[in-house]
Amino acid sequence: MTSRICKNCGCSEIDLDQARGNAVCTNCGSVLEDNIIVSEVQFVEGSGGISSAVGQFVSADGPVKAPVLGTGFHTSLGKESRAQTLQNGKRQIHNLGSQLQLNQHCLDTAFNFFKMVVSKHLTRGRKMAHVIAACLYLVCRTEGTPHMLLDLSDLLQVNVYILGKTFLLLARELCINSPAIALLVAARMHEFRRTVKDVIGVVKVCEATLRKRLTEFEDTPTSQLTIDEFMRVDLEQECDPPSFTAGQRKVKMQALEQELAKKLDEVQGEISLYRDEIETELENSRPKLRGIYAAYAKEIDPLDEVLSQASCSSPREVDPEEDEELEAVAQHLNQDFLCQVIQGEQQGDERGGEGVTEEAPPPHPPPRGGPSLASILGPLPSAASLGLSESIHECIAEDKDSDGKSGSGELDLDGIDDNEIERYILNDKEVRVKTALWMKQNEEYLREQKEKEERITKEKEQGTYKEKPKKTSKKREPIRASTAGEAIEKMLEQKKISSKINYDVLRDLNSKGGSGNSSPAQPTSTEEPPSGPPGRKRLTRRKKQPNKTNMGLATTIMGKRLRPLISSATKKKRAASQVTPNLTPAATPVLPNLSSPPSPNPAPPGPTMVESGPVAYDEVAEDEEEEEVEEPCVSALQLLGGNEYGCEAEEEEVF
């Protein structure tokens, strides 16, 4: 109410008419204010007598999405994606939050957190669901609602620790102190305890018993039913009482154990056999043994080899006591290994065990038993023959000791017992045995590797080999266009700009001069074009020619006409005047395909095409197809400096 007193007569009675937007002095009648901006709801009568309010719905994040006209347009291209992200996030927050019965204020706060997270790029590399859940949980914490992370993870079916990690990280990044929820957890836990306690009190059963029953119940099929199903369905299959199944299991376990023990005994027998042999050999002197070893070493039969190895494993270190101790340790270790191997064999197939059993009496191990026996016995003699390896080393007199130590990485050998270290290394035979074992163990992996290599070599031959899954970066070729309009259309095609642009109208502008500019060669699918009638399509298929036309004409006519209407950006475009075919606004938005070779117009322009331009020009245009068209006026690129390609203009066309 700025107008209190009339300027002319000094009267203070001023009538404000909201409808007209006037402020008039009642005394002298002078209009003091005109075109007052009013905020009133206006109603309009629609068809059928329905009155509706005039206006548009503006979304809560309207200002974010509204594209800025003019020079700001290029920034809104990036914001589109951000706006979409935020919109998506908001939707998900509402979805999840409503399941938790969070009120609107909490959801809004959560959305604010989310906006902060997005602006700090903390969503990179994280699943959106996790981030959303973390934001919601942040709100729960700060508001103090009785929601736990466990509830959220339950809803999302995500591991609670993963959610926790995300949550902690976000809280730290956003510097949000979430007061400890420990009290709640404690309360929950205690509540739970109490209920359990109550039950116990009533039923007079121990807590442990309850828990046990629960786990047993889990195993039954009934536990898989939902509550409703439980009410409705009565499962036919009866379950054995848990004690029965447990008993069965026990019996099975016992049987297994017995078998194992039996096998162990057999192996034990063999071990002791070898041990005796070894001990007898101990009496012999070293050189003599070596000879024996050499003799035995020539044996081919694996069994005999192993036997011989075992028998001549004698050469030990000087102290017999150490040997015994060592042997004891070795025995112990090897027995473990043996058991492992046996079990492994058992799981693989039973023949391994059989191989072992059959081993004892006849010296003809079944083919499967051979390797298994060798593998089983392999480590045994290995431990026993450690001394052997050492002696061999001495014989060969390797000079490795001197080498490795020198240089920058001197190994200070204080306190390192070389002998002990020697024991860590297997000799050749053992190596072979172990190789065989390992190969068998890792067959699958090796097979995969081989296949992969084969695949790679094959591809190499075919020339389709890709070293690594390369991320093919979209390399945009520099747009080659003879006119600015073409260039613009090419760019549009490449960039796949928003769907809000009405390209037809855009092209109309270009083509108002009469001869359309051609260029659009193929309709693109990216812009969700309203599919126009085929005639138009045909039209659009034409390559630039037909209306490359009259640049001159276009410039003069369109330039003159359009200059006042359109901003400078569009002017540049017009100036270059790649006139598109003169389509009516509803025509298909077609983008140019400048790369397509010039070809004669496939079909005559449809009825919609207004070929007002002189036909003669077409030929001319055709000829000039490839050339850089010289235009009297400056090209768009030059005018603009090459960045903004008339997108602004298109924006204007929208509404």
Place this chain on the structure above:
Amino acid sequence: MEPSNDVALDIIITNVVAVFRTRCHLNLRTIALEGVNVIYKPEYGKVLMKLRKPRITASIWSSGKIICTGATSEDEAKQGARRLARTLQKLGFKVRFSEFKVVNVLAVCSMPFAIRLIDFTKNNRPIASYEPELHPAATYRIKTLKATVQVFSTGIICSIQITGITKFL
């Protein structure tokens, strides 16, 4: 929490992790096949070798980088690492013991009293964090020492100190 002079607090080091380089390429398959105490994991590209004397588990990569875990003192870690290098030498690699560094030390200490974690966390707000849903202990991070201390309500305090190794592998 005054320093208790009456009761002697035993701080026990339970784990020391050290790394070193051999400055030469190692053939993991050879090591795997010729060593008694090795486990070869081709999917992870490493070999685990376990020593008995200083009870140590070492992860050996083919680039020659080795991580040594399980020692109970720094000296032990160094000794074990040296043994390991010696073993590799014997297997035929031109091993040089270089850049030995203790990376992580884990120690445990027991308080004779229980600790109220919620109050503890409240008093040490930004430094301590307690998430009972995730972990039963409160984590107290000392930035200057680069140490993380886990405080349990029973009075057990477990400290992990990382001496800053960023990109080892």
